[in-house]
Amino acid sequence: MFEGLKKRLSNFMDSVVSKEKAEIKEAQEPAHNEDKPTAVSVPTHAHQVSADHATHTQKEEPEPPVPAVTTARAEEHRHRTNETAKAGVGAAAKIKGIIFGSVKLKENDIEPFMEALKLGLLESDVNYEVAEKLSENIKRDMLSRSISSKDLNSAVKSIIRNSIKGVLSKQKSTDILKMIKSKKESKETPFKMLFLGPNGAGKTTTIAKMAHMLMENGFTCVISASDTFRAAAIEQTSFHADKLGVKAIKGAYGADPASIAFDAIAHAKAHGIDAVLIDSAGRQETNKNLLEELKKISRIAKPDMKIFIGESISGNSLLDQVKVLNDAVKIDGIILTKLDCDAKGGNTLSLLSELDIPVLFFGIGERYNDIIPYDPDFIIENILPMN
Numbered sequence: 023m024f025e026g027l028k029k030r031l032s033n034f035m036d037s038v039v040s041k042e043k044a045e046i047k048e049a050q051e052p053a054h055n056e057d058k059p060t061a062v063s064v065p066t067h068a069h070q071v072s073a074d075h076a077t078h079t080q081k082e083e084p085e086p087p088v089p090a091v092t093t094a095r096a097e098e099h100r101h102r103t104n105e106t107a108k109a110g111v112g113a114a115a116k117i118k119g120i121i122f123g124s125v126k127l128k129e130n131d132i133e134p135f136m137e138a139l140k141l142g143l144l145e146s147d148v149n150y151e152v153a154e155k156l157s158e159n160i161k162r163d164m165l166s167r168s169i170s171s172k173d174l175n176s177a178v179k180s181i182i183r184n185s186i187k188g189v190l191s192k193q194k195s196t197d198i199l200k201m202i203k204s205k206k207e208s209k210e211t212p213f214k215m216l217f218l219g220p221n222g223a224g225k226t227t228t229i230a231k232m233a234h235m236l237m238e239n240g241f242t243c244v245i246s247a248s249d250t251f252r253a254a255a256i257e258q259t260s261f262h263a264d265k266l267g268v269k270a271i272k273g274a275y276g277a278d279p280a281s282i283a284f285d286a287i288a289h290a291k292a293h294g295i296d297a298v299l300i301d302s303a304g305r306q307e308t309n310k311n312l313l314e315e316l317k318k319i320s321r322i323a324k325p326d327m328k329i330f331i332g333e334s335i336s337g338n339s340l341l342d343q344v345k346v347l348n349d350a351v352k353i354d355g356i357i358l359t360k361l362d363c364d365a366k367g368g369n370t371l372s373l374l375s376e377l378d379i380p381v382l383f384f385g386i387g388e389r390y391n392d393i394i395p396y397d398p399d400f401i402i403e404n405i406l407p408m409n
């Protein structure tokens with residue numbers, strides 16, 4: 023799951039951390055060496071005075087007492103020498119935080135990594151603007167903080183995780199189950215959901231998963247088999263409906279999908295059913311006729327939610343697909359499928375950063391319960407686990 027992004031981000035983190043560690047080590051080594059010799063390496067005036075005295079007198083005279091003033095000067099010199107040595111250590115320490123235990127990264131230090139990060143994000147299907155924004159955020163965070171030199175690894179990781187979380191958490195929270203409940207309580211059932219998106223993205227499977235979820239939460243539902251276009255689409259819907267014990271409203275192949283949705287809504291109203299799940303034929307965003315058909319279903323069914331079903335593995339095209347369909351019918355929510363496959367994951371970041379449409383669920387397999395609510399922490403744990 024999110025394999026590409028995961029690899030890029032941990033490579034980035036490892037390279038920043040190992041460079042910093044190497045520099046800390048380098049800065050520490052001279053610091054240790056300087057500590058020891060400074061106190062003894064610089065001869066004091068006191069020693070020099072007594073040595074000169076011994077050479078010049080050539081006699082075994084008792085050494086005269088060192089004048090008080092000389093001792094004071096020697097002390098002062100020793101003190102100054104030690105201070106100079108400390109200042110040397112201090113400079114290294116300031117850069118790499120040996121004394122204070124923290125590192126302050128500098129722009130020049132991290133610039134090459136930021137370029138590598140941006141490239142890595144692009145290769146993981148994050149689009150250009152988002153890759154730029156994200157690496158700017160990460161860079162700003164890195165430069166603005168003192169990072170604990172003892173725990174560089176987790177400190178750098180936290181910075182990256184927080185930047186990504188900023189992108190992932192900006193969407194408004196949308197709880198479909200709550201929405202269905204409140205419509206039911208105000209006796210305005212059914213709650214209508216239209217599922218749309220490209221061919222093979224997982225619309226019909228996701229409808230079956232949603233029906234299963236609704237029933238598990240005590241709601242009743244009916245499925246509108248409104249894909250009258252693709253061969254075997256109606257049988258596929260019936261298969262799931264039968265398995266789940268849910269009614270599917272069907273028509274003939276080639277029939278008007280909007281009229282089938284209309285019938286399903288009428289059925290739900292007549293039987294006090296809580297929700298209608300409307301399937302639709304897969305369409306490419308470039309197919310004008312199918313876009314018109316979608317607008318018609320939307321006009322007639324008046325869905326409470328139009329939900330785009332997109333594949334997490336569809337790379338950079340995902341964002342464009344959503345934009346075109348959003349222009350056509352205004353999308354209220356997104357479900358990303360196939361996260362169990364080897365998705366690079368970057369397109370999820372792009373989607374959340376670029377659009378103001380909430381991601382509702384993730385599809386993580388082919389079974390009915392392979393669907394989980396959108397959760398930024400789930401993504402972050404997947405792409406850069408804390409432990």
Ligand SMILES: Nc1nc2c(ncn2[C@@H]2O[C@H](COP(=O)(O)OP(=O)(O)OP(=O)(O)O)[C@@H](O)[C@H]2O)c(=O)[nH]1
Nearest residue numbers: 221222223224225226227304359360385386387388
């Ligand atoms: N691994 C995995 N497979 C999925 C997931 N969701 C759907 N699929 C599979 O994707 C394939 C296509 O799913 P459908 O539900 O038929 O997709 P669709 O969008 O209705 O397709 P069309 O009706 O042809 O446009 C099926 O084999 C599903 O089992 C998912 O989350 N993970």
Ligand SMILES: [Mg+2]
Nearest residue numbers: 225226249255
């Ligand atoms: Mg389908």
